Amino acid sequence: MRVLELKINGDRVEVAAPDHWTLLEVLRYRLGLTGSKQGCDKGDCGACTVLVDGKPELSCLKLAALSEGAEITTIEGLLPLHLQAGGTGPDPVQDAFDRCGALQCGFCQPGMMLSARALLNECHSPSQAEIKKALSGNLCRCTGYTQIIEAVELAIAERVGAKNS
């Protein structure tokens, strides 16, 4: 057991956790950040995806003890961070997912939306092929991915539209 100092969604939090606990377990069961989901136990499904220094990683394979120092963003962080940045309402990715019907059961989507958010941070207007590749580590069982890809394209289109206007 050690006391970890983690940077989560802009906060510094101290949390005591045994070394064999994953970041996912600490997020969910120590910090109450249950938005990160567990679907497969071992890195096969992507539901536990969080952003580590802006890049998607799997919190079920990442030890909490090795997560100190990095900026960790979970799904709970997107809306507040968007507000902090001067936006209104949810992050445009979250909003687009909702408007496109991409949230059926919603269980895989926190991870999916974070993968999409990372892609959009990295690339201004990714192609459909790039979207598919960026989301190819997040399994969804409800949507057939169609409305998910539409949602990411909508978020991109609106960003491009906003820039141009």
Place this chain on the structure above:
Amino acid sequence: MSARDNHGTAPPWGDEFQVIGKRHRKVDGLAKATGQAVYTDDIALPGMLHAKTLRSPHAHARILSIDTTRAEALPGVHAVITGASMPIKYGVIPWTPDENALATDRVRFIGDEVAAVAAVDEDTANAAIELIDVEYEPLYSYTDPNESLERHDPAIHEGNKHGNVSKHVELEFGDVEGALDGADVVVENDFFFHGSTHTAIEPHCAVAQWSQDTSAEGLLTVWSSTQISHYVHRALARVLELPETRIRVIQPNLGGAFGGKSDPFSLEFCVAKLSMLTGRPVKMLWTREEIFYAHRGRHPMHMHYRSGATSDGKLVGSDAKILIDGGSYSSFGLVTTYYSGQLLTGPVDIPNYRFNSTRVFTNKPPCGPKRGHGSVQPRFAFEIQLDELACALDIDPIDFRRKNWQGEHTKTVNGQRITSNGFMTCLDEAERESQWKERRGKLADGRGLGVAGSMYISGTNYPIYPNDMPQAGIQIKVDRSGLVTIFTGGNDIGQGSNSVVAYLVAEELGVEVADVRVVAADTDLCPVDLGAYSSRVTFMVGNAAIDAARKLRKQVVESVAKHWEIAEAGIRMGGGVVLDLADAERTMGVREAFQLAEADHDTLGSTGSYNTPELGGDYRGGTIGASPAYSFTAHVAEVTVDRETGRITCDEVWVAHDCGRALNPMLVAGQMEGSVYMGVAEALLEEHDVNRFGLHSGPSLLDYRIPTTLDTPKINSLIVESVDPEGPYGAKEAGEGPLHSVIPAISNAVYDAVGIRLRHLPFTPAKVLRALAELESDQTVEQS
């Protein structure tokens, strides 16, 4: 059908719908998008214990003894239970209760539940599981269903009158032999449909809290990731020997189900019992591996079909013999066995039809209902045979289906009532959008187009346990704040049923969807509903919602009319505003209108319900598969076959689906796309099976390969609206039908592409290469 159930298909206010038929956000979409939505494993209660299950390492064995002493002695362990703790058998079908929460005397597959432990944390519970000593006497185990058909000693379920046969159904309608004798073309083949499983991304989870209240028994609350809270409620009462009033079942947000969360499961009973024993809340979260053992997925079916047509392209009859591999327990198997025959009799008319279906037990994870329960497999075989007949008769396969369409407002050969039937439009749409006529037969080598069609139920009038009470109930509370609260026992499993009832009630009451809250799937708070299965929710719960809302609407309109001193017919409500049609200046908010009504009628509330009319054929089993309405689907699939690797790529799918009326086209499209995705996955990638040791061949999301973004075809959803006379505003199901025929459409497209008939699923590249080699050698023989 009682009058209360039929509310017509017209918009409630004027000529146009205000909410229905338009894209809307889901009522819970943003809660899910922001991570606020609470799923079962997100629940943490003070003092909560964690439970784990000990499972059988044997495919078939007698339990000689279980010693839990060492486990109980481990510090941190609070309780250990075995089958002896809960000896009463249950089963989702009341006629076939053959499951125990934990095995009492025998285990029937590797992974069968034997004991459970509640401890302070998961690590301690896991350690305790390893300390339970079980002595087994291994028994002969069955993996081949053919063997279960012939050999009954040992029987997997002792005491079963029919040995290892779980259910047998034989029904004939018309004169099949005579019809086939008179046919100009008869095709006869063996088909195999493999097993597949749901793999909802959310693992099964249950939390129980027993509280001492003023009753002797106390109160048990169970939160479960179930898609049918009502059956869990009933099963808990039976097994735990508690009155139903002492149990409350709550379904939190659910992370996908697809039929895989329909049965009552071991974990629900275990957490309940462990909580009662310890006085502490208890949670059990299954690992992904355990979910593969829980299974209840698609039944493997070995099928033999014989179908014939006359030279003018009329189908004259079809004959099916089906062996169904049920795995180790009955589950919904009685229904599966009927469905394997009963649901084939449309949209193509089969004038003479016979099926002979036998479900057997094997020592494998139990099969059950998966999206398109029981009818995806026969549909696969039959639609390939239709393609073969069309080819043999040199008729375009779409035209062949048109020629044999059963029509609307008719009866199937097995006595099922068909109301609306938009199949012809489905064919037209799929044909046009895929540019079938322009492109079929003209694509490059290795590329092809295939078509298939299907129908599916919108709920069934078979309520699982016989009773005359409503199948769906709704309560609505409206108050002076302007808020509308709907209470529904329906289970939103991600398909959007909570949103659908909100749209329907918002339409009826003229309020904004945002001012409608939905309280769902809580047996203490909500009226009984039979849950999310058989594609019943939109149709049945939707009708109940309209039923309840219409009663309230009447009261509100009456009060406003009285207040304005005008006729009720002169009032319109919509978007949260009440209008006087004769005076554009006169409006009021619904809040004020609700206050008028509350003053006039006292506290406002209403109930609504739905029950099916009398349906079904007049013979034993004739009500199984009888639905108040059927959805219809046509698929065109485009494939590319790589002749060198044997790999089939499904490039694009056009799915035209008759959903009656699209209450929210965005959600309908989502159901269609998800269905197509799942069907394509079954056709090309997924296989749920055991290896030569009876062990699951790969119980993980690494080895059970569900498609990624890169493996999913482009899906074109073509919504067809036939407007069903009895559906809520004309709606029918959209969540299961659109899966069925994509699988045979792919097989038919492969035939178009490279000339091979794939009749054995899944269509692995190895099978394709073998079939191509056989075709080549056949052609060589013909040439020589």
Place this chain on the structure above:
Amino acid sequence: MLRLPKFEVEKPTTVDETVALLSEKTGDVMIIAGGTDLMPNMKHELFTPKKLVSLAGVSALFGIREEAGALVIGAMTPLDQVANHPLVAERAPALAQAAGLVAGPQLRRMGTLGGNVMLDTRCQWYNQTYFWRKSLGFCLKKDGSACHVIEGGSKCVAAASNDTAPALMSLDAKLTFANADGQRELLLDDLWKSDGIFNKKVPPSDLLTEIRLPQREVKHLGAYGKLRDRGSIDFPLFGVAVRIDIDANDVVVDAEAVSVALQARPTRIRKFGESLVGTTLGSPEFEKGVQAAASLGHKQCRPMPNVPGDHEYRHAMVPVYLKRTILAAAAGAGPVHAV
């Protein structure tokens, strides 16, 4: 949730510190790099070390640089950096392609090149939970004595499944290991032994610090081909890296192909170059040579039912993937995979 067995984590910041920690108690101490292979394996109780030594804080192990003409990649460099680095794309296209096809995006971000080289071998009878393996009666590789791939087999045939290994071998990569006695360099070819239980000659307590791709005297083309069921996530069912050296006139002067996911170690296809050397890219002779090279691969590569999937099919795919990968390399294209 599937839990990790208990252990403690050490977080050294230098190679010396790391090496000292690793030499403490062999067997009870393991290295964790990206953790993408180790964590699932530990959840399956395939490894239950008491201590994990994390390399995440050892900054000397990160980065891609040129050094005296060689391309040097730190063992902790994430796979996605290897896949997308312009120097790697230019100097070692097969490696860039292979790194880009490992697992899915998140795992390429977490997983490291060193970790992929040192990946544990895989087998359908081994990469399973403790319960599953116990129900099976375990296997030769872990906790048991019987092989289920080859009945009666006494030698473990779990498959090397690292996509980057064949690419690195095709480029004559050298590895630098550090231990308490100092550093040593090893040709990647010499790392392997044909033992699925542990397919490396270097003990697990030695620390892989960097991977060095020597400067090549002649221009080369390269590509990687990977057989798998899905377009992402999956391990290889068969993988092959090809290198073709050409002169200024596009005449092949040397060629190599290395396969993976067949047996315990990645293997060079013997005499592969002979069919291609002397032919001009795109010429009929070259095409003929490609066919001959593909047949050679088919003869030499014998997939076993170790990893999931139909092994006869995997065998049938050897010449197809070999041919396609050679042609992709010649065209400056690739990788070759299903999606």
